[in-house]
Amino acid sequence: MTDFESADAVLLPDFERRLLNCGEGNIRVLVGGSGPPLLMLHGDPQTHLCWHRMAPRLAADYTVVLADLRGRGESHKPGPTEDHAPYAKRAMAAEQLAAMTALGFEDFALVGHDRGARVATRLAQDHPDRVKRLCVMDIVPAEDLYQMTTAAVAQEYFYFFFLTQPAPRPERWIAGDREGFLRDLLLGLGSSGSPYDPVALELYLASAGEDASIAAMCECFRAGITCDRLDDRAELVGGKKIACPTLVMWGEKGVMGRHFDVPAIWRRWVEAPAFAALPCGHFIPEEAPEDAGDRLADFLKAA
Numbered sequence: 001m002t003d004f005e006s007a008d009a010v011l012l013p014d015f016e017r018r019l020l021n022c023g024e025g026n027i028r029v030l031v032g033g034s035g036p037p038l039l040m041l042h043g044d045p046q047t048h049l050c051w052h053r054m055a056p057r058l059a060a061d062y063t064v065v066l067a068d069l070r071g072r073g074e075s076h077k078p079g080p081t082e083d084h085a086p087y088a089k090r091a092m093a094a095e096q097l098a099a100m101t102a103l104g105f106e107d108f109a110l111v112g113h114d115r116g117a118r119v120a121t122r123l124a125q126d127h128p129d130r131v132k133r134l135c136v137m138d139i140v141p142a143e144d145l146y147q148m149t150t151a152a153v154a155q156e157y158f159y160f161f162f163l164t165q166p167a168p169r170p171e172r173w174i175a176g177d178r179e180g181f182l183r184d185l186l187l188g189l190g191s192s193g194s195p196y197d198p199v200a201l202e203l204y205l206a207s208a209g210e211d212a213s214i215a216a217m218c219e220c221f222r223a224g225i226t227c228d229r230l231d232d233r234a235e236l237v238g239g240k241k242i243a244c245p246t247l248v249m250w251g252e253k254g255v256m257g258r259h260f261d262v263p264a265i266w267r268r269w270v271e272a273p274a275f276a277a278l279p280c281g282h283f284i285p286e287e288a289p290e291d292a293g294d295r296l297a298d299f300l301k302a303a
Contacts, residue, residue, distance in 0.1 A: 008030060008049075011197060015059075016030065023095070024070075024076065024095065025075070027099045028048070028074035031103065035063055037062065037109070040055065040064060040111045042285075043283075044114055044185070044220070052200065058297065065108075069115065069116060070087070077212040077215070079215060084219050084223040087216065087223040090227070090231055093123035097127055106130070117137050124246075138251055138254055142229050144260075145260075148265075163221035167218065167219075175211075189255070246266075247296070247299045252278065274299065276295045
């Protein structure tokens with residue numbers, strides 16, 4: 001099996017691997033390029049490798065930081081708790097902020113896909129003075145997703161409800177066919193077969209299939225339907241919106257694009273959002289890296 005160090009050497013050869021102690025545990029980051037800092041956060045069930053087709057181009061103009069979220073890749077993986085708080089996006093956002101502080105960056109641009117976009121949104125909400133520009137890919141906030149879910153959405157996003165069941169029920173069932181479950185997630189939400197580099201796909205399956213990673217994934221979704229919804233609701237009740245320039249991307253062929261009015265939802269959360277619908281499914285960084293890269297580069301240069 002390919003290890004992360006070998007994979008990084010192949011897919012991100014010009015990036016430096018670093019392991020940062022952020023208080024509760026270690027966070028793996030890769031740093032490359034020069035210029036203003038840009039933090040990029042991956043989704044599930046992936047790692048920093050999901051950016052390998054976009055990050056090198058961005059590193060020509062930015063100091064790009066690719067981080068593994070807690071529970072994924074080589075970052076630490078807290079165990080389950082009754083309140084799921086270690087996987088609340090508020091806690092995960094604070095940890096990524098600590099990582100950027102450890103690297104010496106006081107403020108930065110921020111990009112997130114899927115789970116990483118949820119963390120990125122919370123980071124911009126909780127620490128508006130630290131995030132200069134925000135890009136979120138293929139999500140709507142947890143409060144909207146769970147409130148607006150229809151039968152069709154539940155059928156396609158079945159795991160949003162399966163993974164929230166009490167421990168160890170989903171963990172035990174997934175363990176019966178780890179790779180099969182993860183392949184269904186990785187290959188069932190896209191629009192172009194398998195868009196992944198074989199090296200990246202091998203590590204997604206191997207790393208996300210570990211016991212600690214499966215538990216972390218379940219806890220992350222349990223936090224989504226509990227902690228994150230409450231935190232989101234508080235933002236709406238308080239009338240607080242994200243003020244920094246924000247670009248919202250989504251895949252037209254994915255669940256978000258087909259079942260949600262993405263612009264209408266995000267206008268509730270952001271003062272002046274910009275939008276970009278891409279002709280792909282959910283996994284934008286690997287399905288449409290050139291198109292997404294063009295949109296993101298233009299957005300960042302507008303600063």
